[in-house]
Amino acid sequence: MNWTLARRTQAMNPSVIREILKVTEKPGIISFAGGLPAPDTFPVEALREATDQVLSRDGRAALQYAASEGFGPLREAVAAQLRAQGMGVDADQVLITSGSQQALDLVGKVLIDAGSRVLVESPTYLGALQAFAPMEPSFAAVPSDAEGPDPEALHRLATAGTVPARLAYLLPNFQNPSGRTLSATRRDELVAVAQRAGLPLVEDNPYGDLWFDAPPPPPLAARWPEGCLYLGSFSKVLAPGLRLGYVVAPRAVFPKLLQAKQAADLHTPGFNQRIVARLLDDGFLERHVPNIRARYRAQCAAMLAALEREMAGLDVRWSAPEGGMFLWLRLSAGLDATALLPEAVRAGVAYVPGAAFFAEAPDARTLRLSFVTASVEQIDRGIAALANVVRCARAQSPDAPAAAALDTGG
Ligand SMILES: Cc1ncc(COP(=O)(O)O)c(C=O)c1O
Missing domain, CATH: 3.40.640.10 (Type I PLP-dependent aspartate aminotransferase-like (Major domain))
Incomplete structure (x- = not known):
């Protein structure tokens, strides 16, 4: 049977994130990729x-x-x-x-x-x-x-x-x-x-x-x-x-x-x-939401501290959110977050490349990290693993400026 599909189906695509999650949510991988709330907070x-x-x-x-x-x-x-x-x-x-x-x-x-x-x-x-x-x-x-x-x-x-x-x-x-x-x-x-x-x-x-x-x-x-x-x-x-x-x-x-x-x-x-x-x-919701805030705040602080510690000298920039679930990171010139993902997954850590989130002119250097589903211990290990992947990629990238010439931080 030859199906003729409506023209609008040409504009329907699988969610890039869902496709990435299939690869990244294997046992043993620390995933900062999902956009899922922390299940422990479900009442x-x-x-x-x-x-x-x-x-x-x-x-x-x-x-x-x-x-x-x-x-x-x-x-x-x-x-x-x-x-x-x-x-x-x-x-x-x-x-x-x-x-x-x-x-x-x-x-x-x-x-x-x-x-x-x-x-x-x-x-x-x-x-x-x-x-x-x-x-x-x-x-x-x-x-x-x-x-x-x-x-x-x-x-x-x-x-x-x-x-x-x-x-x-x-x-x-x-x-x-x-x-x-x-x-x-x-x-x-x-x-x-x-x-x-x-x-x-x-x-x-x-x-x-x-x-x-x-x-x-x-x-x-x-x-x-x-x-x-x-x-x-x-x-x-x-x-x-x-x-x-x-x-x-x-x-x-x-x-x-x-x-x-x-x-x-x-x-x-x-x-x-x-x-x-x-x-x-x-009044349950009013009593419940402050617990989620406190938890996400601590996890975000842990991720920011891990980034400060691990990304020093790598010319990586990141946002410091005042709430929510996500942190946005920009790699140094010459690095591509989509190309780097398989390497990161091999090193045991996953994220969503930022390019998927742009309607026009994607910025290949960006990526999204969720800080809410990983534990603080996983955040520490996962960010250290990610920093290693970035360090190796910079060593191999002709475009990355010499580390000594860089400033650090978010
Ligand atoms: C910005 C934004 N809008 C809408 C949604 C959809 O959420 P839901 O359909 O679960 O209310 C999401 C889910 O992650 C989101 O991040």
Whole structure:
């Protein structure tokens, strides 16, 4: 049988990360590659209790088909949480989705036509590129400086050409992959530019609650509610297996997102929604999240200390994230993180090469390290192994400058 596939399938590719994980998640390899939360943080007991309560109090309703918008008390709880962060949100603007990944898919379907210009950060979240790609947009990467996307470049790209850009996809907090957080000033500037250009913003914030010392500045959506779609998730603060996320939409867009949601899967499992609504209702999440923060903060500090110690003299630079799960590293000139990965895996350590995260002009020297699933002892051994791989590669690379001439550090 000769299948003729839709043209959009040409834009569908296997996730590079999933392909890499197949190679790297062999026993004995210290993997900094996965984007998975630490399983020890999953609140198994609290979920068991909440599940019992849902089944005994509300079992039949929980197992029935339900509203596409989501479970009312969960929508209320999400809206209340966001109001506490300065966003003016009503529960009827909250659409519960099957993970925030589904929200990205719905946003793509509702806002992107074939050929629409979609502005993304450089680097950006690979899963968003995957979700938007089947709509056949033309991606444009917004140049960044140390603070994040450059506002003037955003304006230029938003208004270039005959048709304005359709949207900009932004990750203000502890970005996946770079770990970078936008300052309050940069948020103000980006929103001002977007308002001036009439450019809709899609703000993806799955990591915002995982701050180490201080919460990040208020969301972009708090500054411009009618121009922003705001995406959140319970994956990183409870468990990704629940597949619970949400999108907050201005009233002008909400009905179409809802229709796309209906067509996609009718609704997100009501059973899971009720369980999480219980955990929010009795204040569990507020008690739980500080434990995750403390744990990730210690692991991040261990990785930064190991990098200082092991990468000295190797002309490697890295980010110092203020929260989230990832650290971004840039190797010295002449080294290619994709080419180096097989060597690293042979040495017992894995990472994700950064090139996958760029919509345009990939930077081959970059790579992403997750600090949350490895123990501190594994972090120490894994970073030492990685440094050895870099040291050997530099010794063989004609482009690497002499070690004596280099400075070190992040
Ligand atoms: C930036 C970003 N957005 C969205 C998602 C999707 O998360 P979920 O569908 O589990 O909510 C992820 C997952 O890693 C992510 O890193």
